[in-house]
Amino acid sequence: MTAATATRACPVIAGLENHLAAWGLPTTEKRLAKRLSSDMAEVRSFYDAMLPRLSEFIEYLNQFPLDAIPAEAHQIAWATLAMCEVDNAINKWHDTTLDTGIDILRMIPKKNFPDRGQQ
Amino acid sequence: MGKAENLALPEIGSHALGTAKLPVEQYVSQEFFELEKKHIFGKSWLLAGRESDVKAPGDYQNFFVDTLGVSVVIARGKDQKLRAFYNACTHRGARLVNADTGNVRALVCNFHGWSFNLEGDLINVPDAGLFAGLDPKQEHLRPIHLDVWGGFIFINLAEKPAWTLQQYMLPLDEKFDRYLGNKDWSWSFGWRAKFKANWKLIVDAQIEGYHVDMTHRKTIAGAIPGANTAAYFFPDSVGVPCGVAAYRPEDASRGMQTPMNLLSAKYGATSIYTKPEREFKAEGGEGVLNEDHPLWIFDNYLVFPNIVMFVQKGQILIQRTLPISADECIWEVDFYHTETPASFGQVFNMEQGVIQIRDVLSEDLYTAEGIHANFKCGAITHVHLNKQEVTLRAYYNRLMSAIEEQSQAKERS
Numbered sequence: 001m002t003a004a005t006a007t008r009a010c011p012v013i014a015g016l017e018n019h020l021a022a023w024g025l026p027t028t029e030k031r032l033a034k035r036l037s038s039d040m041a042e043v044r045s046f047y048d049a050m051l052p053r054l055s056e057f058i059e060y061l062n063q064f065p066l067d068a069i070p071a072e073a074h075q076i077a078w079a080t081l082a083m084c085e086v087d088n089a090i091n092k093w094h095d096t097t098l099d100t101g102i103d104i105l106r107m108i109p110k111k112n113f114p115d116r117g118q119q
Numbered sequence: 120m121g122k123a124e125n126l127a128l129p130e131i132g133s134h135a136l137g138t139a140k141l142p143v144e145q146y147v148s149q150e151f152f153e154l155e156k157k158h159i160f161g162k163s164w165l166l167a168g169r170e171s172d173v174k175a176p177g178d179y180q181n182f183f184v185d186t187l188g189v190s191v192v193i194a195r196g197k198d199q200k201l202r203a204f205y206n207a208c209t210h211r212g213a214r215l216v217n218a219d220t221g222n223v224r225a226l227v228c229n230f231h232g233w234s235f236n237l238e239g240d241l242i243n244v245p246d247a248g249l250f251a252g253l254d255p256k257q258e259h260l261r262p263i264h265l266d267v268w269g270g271f272i273f274i275n276l277a278e279k280p281a282w283t284l285q286q287y288m289l290p291l292d293e294k295f296d297r298y299l300g301n302k303d304w305s306w307s308f309g310w311r312a313k314f315k316a317n318w319k320l321i322v323d324a325q326i327e328g329y330h331v332d333m334t335h336r337k338t339i340a341g342a343i344p345g346a347n348t349a350a351y352f353f354p355d356s357v358g359v360p361c362g363v364a365a366y367r368p369e370d371a372s373r374g375m376q377t378p379m380n381l382l383s384a385k386y387g388a389t390s391i392y393t394k395p396e397r398e399f400k401a402e403g404g405e406g407v408l409n410e411d412h413p414l415w416i417f418d419n420y421l422v423f424p425n426i427v428m429f430v431q432k433g434q435i436l437i438q439r440t441l442p443i444s445a446d447e448c449i450w451e452v453d454f455y456h457t458e459t460p461a462s463f464g465q466v467f468n469m470e471q472g473v474i475q476i477r478d479v480l481s482e483d484l485y486t487a488e489g490i491h492a493n494f495k496c497g498a499i500t501h502v503h504l505n506k507q508e509v510t511l512r513a514y515y516n517r518l519m520s521a522i523e524e525q526s527q528a529k530e531r532s
Contacts, residue, residue: 092338104477112172112306116183
């Protein structure tokens with residue numbers, strides 16, 4: 001399906017603008033950093049505002065080929081992915097960080113199998 | 120077979136390898152580490168890469184065995200054959216490549232410009248007339264044994280490996296070779312980190328299910344109950360001493376399935392902790408995937424000495440741990456999938472799966488440095504192992520027998 005044949009209109013985001021601006025960050029690493037630098041009230045407020053809209057956002061975004069998601073929907077897509085980043089904080093830890101694991105920033109994302117970073 | 124029988128889980132473990140406490144010197148002794156360098160890392164088949172990452176003629180990859188100071192160039196020749204060489208110019212010993220990966224027409228030394236083709240032959244020496252009696256045929260790059268199994272490249276630094284790679288991997292047979300070597304697999308994500316801990320402690324953390332309920336109490340506890348992980352061991356295998364099979368709980372409501380987990384499960388199958396509504400495709404899994412059991416999730420296998428390989432439908436997880444010294448190691452995890460996300464829903468599912476496993480791994484990695492310090496300072500001299508931890512006994516036995524048989528082989532020669 002192309003953008004031209006998309007049938008679902010871009011979701012109305014009234015009331016979510018601030019959350020989308022704060023959490024609609026383009027990479028997992030930036031969304032992780034956002035969680036680590038937020039307090040629980042902020043994380044909770046984002047989660048509660050997004051959760052009721054999440055299925056609608058995914059279904060809307062799902063109608064496009066990945067490389068044809070309209071630019072105006074990128075922030076919605078990234079904020080939707082940020083919900084994965086705050087899931088455990090809200091539902092399991094009741095805290096912004098996990099206190100029974102290593103500092104998560106020690107785990108450096110690899111770019112490919114042989115990637116060892118700077119020698 | 121009735122349904123109840125179908126749900127029966129295998130025996131959780133075994134006391135067949137004994138019940139005595141095990142010593143811990145092998146984690147902290149410098150003397151033992153020197154034996155490991157020589158007889159384990161110098162002679163075992165070591166997983167070095169993925170064949171598909173070195174696909175075209177001229178593609179190369181640089182693999183390091185840090186503790187031995189060894190850098191290996193793995194390159195595909197014009198004849199499509201993969202070869203491994205010491206990353207060392209035969210003129211004065213400089214490294215030929217420094218990047219992790221690349222594509223070259225020839226391996227050219229940056230020091231004085233000696234050039235080697237991808238078969239390792241010396242093909243150009245600037246001002247060759249300056250040398251007396253230089254015979255290019257004698258200056259071939261020093262080769263290293265290389266073979267491919269399950270699509271993974273293994274190297275062996277021994278002059279003459281004691282086993283072929285196929286022998287080494289048994290009881291994982293040609294069915295595993297075929298399934299894991301399937302062209303559909305592609306790398307999807309991974310992490311690396313350094314730890315101030317002996318390399319084996321990071322392996323230990325992944326080869327038993329006894330830890331799951333406690334270690335993962337803030338992430339996946341219940342979704343894979345510790346009691347639903349069964350340990351097994353292969354005393355006759357040289358390269359695969361043991362493994363663990365993991366099963367979902369009989370009661371599907373166990374474990375916390377968050378709204379996010381349930382939503383992501385509609386779009387893909389990345390998480391191993393939530394039963395997905397959509398499954399990955401996986402060709403050729405007969406005899407590899409335990410799909411007869413409705414609760415089966417994965418088997419993991421210890422590929423001696425340093426790899427834990429999780430095999431499931433449409434997903435492979437490889438944990439590699441390489442020592443820097445007796446007290447420090449590099450840890451890496453890499454995921455392969457048979458499908459790459461083609462829709463946002465699949466991206467969302469992948470993101471949820473990546474973050475869930477990331478947080479779970481951060482828990483698995485939490486104990487190694489403390490354990491190492493406790494072993495090193497002598498606070499702990501022996502450890503207890505239960506029947507579910509028989510895998511650690513199998514690992515220990517293989518480590519000791521490998522050192523013994525290699526030492527004896529040397530004495531005989």
